[in-house]
Amino acid sequence: MKKTLKNIPLVYLLILVVFFSCSSDDDTPPVDPDDDNGIEQPEPVSALNLAxxxxxxxxxxxxxxxxxxxxxxxxxxxxxxxxxxxxxxxxxxxxxxxxxxxxxxxxxxxxxxxxxxxxxxxxxxxxxxxxxxxxxxxxxxxxxxxxxxxxxxxxxxxxxxxxxxxxxxxxxxxxxxxxxxxxxxxxxxxxxxxxxxxxxxxxxxxxxxxxxxxxxxxxxxxxxxxxxxxxxxxxxxxxxxxxxxxxxxxxxxxxxxxxxxxxxxxxxxxxxxxxxxxxxxxxxxxxxxxxxxxxxxxxxxxxxxxxxxxxxxxxxxxxxxxxxxxxxxxxxxxxxxxxxxxxxxxxxxxxxxxxxxxxxxxxxxxxxxxxxxxxxxxxxxxxxxxxxxxxNSLATGSVNVIYADNDEYIMQRSGDANNPGLILYINTSENAKRRTITTSWDTTVLMDYSENSNYRPQVSENGEVIIEAPANSYAIWSITE
Known part of the structure; x- marks a missing residue:
């Protein structure tokens, strides 16, 4: 049976609206690395000493x-x-x-x-x-x-x-x-x-x-x-x-x-x-x-x-x-x-x-x-x-694939009590991408330890954060000091 929007409950439509408003797809303009996407940027932070x-x-x-x-x-x-x-x-x-x-x-x-x-x-x-x-x-x-x-x-x-x-x-x-x-x-x-x-x-x-x-x-x-x-x-x-x-x-x-x-x-x-x-x-x-x-x-x-x-x-x-x-x-x-x-x-x-x-x-x-x-x-x-x-430092803990499609792959390593773990975001499209995800972290600032992105997103109290990956590249996110 062919499905139309009339067959989809209102709550599912709301979920779809929220989902697509929190992701960047190939038909959207490229992400400006300096654009905070309307989010207030945190104060400068220090990277973890990976040693x-x-x-x-x-x-x-x-x-x-x-x-x-x-x-x-x-x-x-x-x-x-x-x-x-x-x-x-x-x-x-x-x-x-x-x-x-x-x-x-x-x-x-x-x-x-x-x-x-x-x-x-x-x-x-x-x-x-x-x-x-x-x-x-x-x-x-x-x-x-x-x-x-x-x-x-x-x-x-x-x-x-x-x-x-x-x-x-x-x-x-x-x-x-x-x-x-x-x-x-x-x-x-x-x-x-x-x-x-x-x-x-x-x-x-x-x-x-x-x-x-x-x-x-x-x-x-x-x-x-x-x-x-x-x-x-x-x-x-x-x-x-x-x-x-x-x-x-x-x-x-x-x-x-x-x-x-x-x-x-x-x-x-x-x-x-x-x-x-x-x-x-x-x-x-x-x-x-x-x-x-x-x-x-x-x-x-x-x-x-x-x-x-x-x-x-x-x-x-x-x-x-x-x-x-x-x-x-x-x-x-x-x-x-x-x-x-x-x-x-x-x-x-x-x-x-x-x-x-x-x-x-x-x-x-x-x-x-x-x-x-x-x-x-x-x-x-x-x-x-x-x-x-x-x-040799952050790649530890269980693996959780958060999202995958044709040109995006997002995975989190859980870390442990003494190690924050990491998030890998691979993007093979011609545009930079951003996506809202839920992490195991809260109220912390993230940075890309591969240094492919200068973006510094803030994790909310419920673990949500917008991360990005440059065009045809990757970023590896973890917490900061």
């Missing part, structure tokens, strides 16, 4: 991008930045696979050959890795620890590359499955041959490597488990006890079974995050349950990409994401070395929306990750430093 509101949360840095330059100097490049990163509020760095790959001085480490060559053996045409020498790496790890920053190793545990040819009776042809002192494994540790890869005398089943299928390690074999995580000189224990790594980023976990990570973590512990490239939050949660590892929250990544770029609809920001149920296991991000290099527009958040996406992950639960190229972008760095400071 006094340390909520214990911090931020991780992905300390590389694809094909980093200069070659052979990357560990030194990182070392020079660690003190500033620590001062900004970063407590972990994730570095690329640190051992020698088949591509030698050009390898980004994802073609592992010798797990124990960190830039000290002459093989694959080079002594140092693309990133530098073993001494450079050890100095970088030591500098990180001096600045209370943990170093996360990127572990490629399925596909190997760079071995020598040998006849493989299980494939009835020659395969590059011989790894020894003269064939891609100069360290002489974890030598391996075709029996250590699928298929072999005990395993015919390959769990699903999409590439390097002939050199996909069989993790069911006891000697492979011993060399990877069980023995005292295993990869896991050597990286932790000798090299000083503090945790793990597991690459391409679709290429092996969950028990590998579960057993690894039970053996050596440490921070862990898995690259399970799947936007389905249920799949990601199942991996958390099966392994005990955290996950990169690809569900949140694609929610942001669709909301800001593909669909241009901020209601999508309320869709299911891992951080909503597993905040301590959800590593949130806006970009990484893969999303920024593949050229797929559905796998990248557009540069003009990056800061809005960072504002989202820095104010919501989860463990946010900065991408090196974003942080080193001079157009982003000042604002990112502010977002880190806000995240």
């Amino acid at each position: 006094e509101y340390d909520n214990g949360s911090r931020v991780m840095m992905q300390a590389f991008y694809w094909d980093v330059e200069p070659r052979f100097e990357w560990w030194n490049t990182i070392s020079d930045k660690l003190e500033n990163w620590a001062d900004a509020g970063i407590n972990r760095i994730w570095i690329p696979p640190a051992s020698k790959g088949q591509s030698g001085g050009y390898s980004m480490g994802y073609d592992p050959s010798d797990y124990y060559d960190f830039g000290e053996y002459d093989q694959h045409g080079t002594v140092p890795t693309r990133f530098g020498t073993r001494e450079d790496l050890e100095n970088m790890i030591s500098t990180a620890h001096d600045n209370n920053i943990e170093v996360i190793a990127d572990m490629v545990l399925n596909h190997n590359s760079g071995g020598g040819l040998q006849y493989n009776p299980y494939r009835e042809k020659d395969t590059y499955t011989l790894f020894d002192e003269t064939h891609g494994n100069a360290s002489g540790m974890f030598n391996r041959d075709y029996e250590d890869f699928y298929p072999n005398s005990v395993s015919n089943y390959d769990p699903g490597s999409l590439f390097y299928e002939e050199t996909n390690l069989d993790h069911h074999r006891e000697r492979v488990q011993n060399w990877l995580w069980k023995d005292e000189n295993s990869v896991a224990k050597y990286y932790k006890n000798v090299m000083g790594f503090d945790g793990w980023r597991f690459d391409y976990v679709l290429g092996f079974e969950d028990f590998v990570i579960k057993d690894w973590l039970e053996e050596v512990g440490g921070f862990a995050v898995s690259e399970l490239w799947d936007g389905n939050p249920s799949v990601l949660r199942n991996h958390i349950e099966a392994t005990g590892s955290g996950v990169f929250d690809f569900a949140a990544f694609y929610v942001m990409e669709q909301a800001f770029d593909r669909n241009d609809d901020l209601t999508g920001l309320t869709n299911d994401q891992v951080w909503q149920t597993n905040p301590d296991k959800a590593v949130t991000f806006t970009a990484n070395h893969d999303t920024e290099k593949d050229g797929n527009e559905d796998n990248i958040i557009a540069p003009e929306n990056k800061l809005k996406a960072y504002a989202f992950i820095m104010t919501h639960p989860g463990y946010p990750t900065l991408f090196y190229l974003d942080y080193e972008n001079p157009e982003f760095q000042d604002q990112l430093n502010k977002l880190i400071s806000i995240h």
Whole structure:
């Protein structure tokens, strides 16, 4: 049945009138930042000292991008930045696979050959890795620890590359499955041959490597488990006890079974995050349950990409994401070395929306990750430093989405007895927006701690306040002194 105004009770019409009189929409004139909208402005106030509101949360840095330059100097490049990163509020760095790959001085480490060559053996045409020498790496790890920053190793545990040819009776042809002192494994540790890869005398089943299928390690074999995580000189224990790594980023976990990570973590512990490239939050949660590892929250990544770029609809920001149920296991991000290099527009958040996406992950639960190229972008760095400071101080408490439509998203973190929390207001329209909301605060003056707005609204006794967000930007509101 078609509804007309005659069918709507008078009280609902009054509610609609009040609602639309308290909001700014695209068809209204742009908001003048100096316009008090008829509201008497309070006296000047002082911002909170955010250092006094340390909520214990911090931020991780992905300390590389694809094909980093200069070659052979990357560990030194990182070392020079660690003190500033620590001062900004970063407590972990994730570095690329640190051992020698088949591509030698050009390898980004994802073609592992010798797990124990960190830039000290002459093989694959080079002594140092693309990133530098073993001494450079050890100095970088030591500098990180001096600045209370943990170093996360990127572990490629399925596909190997760079071995020598040998006849493989299980494939009835020659395969590059011989790894020894003269064939891609100069360290002489974890030598391996075709029996250590699928298929072999005990395993015919390959769990699903999409590439390097002939050199996909069989993790069911006891000697492979011993060399990877069980023995005292295993990869896991050597990286932790000798090299000083503090945790793990597991690459391409679709290429092996969950028990590998579960057993690894039970053996050596440490921070862990898995690259399970799947936007389905249920799949990601199942991996958390099966392994005990955290996950990169690809569900949140694609929610942001669709909301800001593909669909241009901020209601999508309320869709299911891992951080909503597993905040301590959800590593949130806006970009990484893969999303920024593949050229797929559905796998990248557009540069003009990056800061809005960072504002989202820095104010919501989860463990946010900065991408090196974003942080080193001079157009982003000042604002990112502010977002880190806000995240490490005011981003605490339960989440309440106050309002969401195509171009507005307003969310409040409740804080606690000792922390006021915050309100995030994202606006993707071409006009500045203002909206009346009800908060958990009363009779206080608010300010935007991102410093994108100079507006200073007064909260009423019943918690109502008019907040604003600049055009195509965001504001992060909290109380003042």
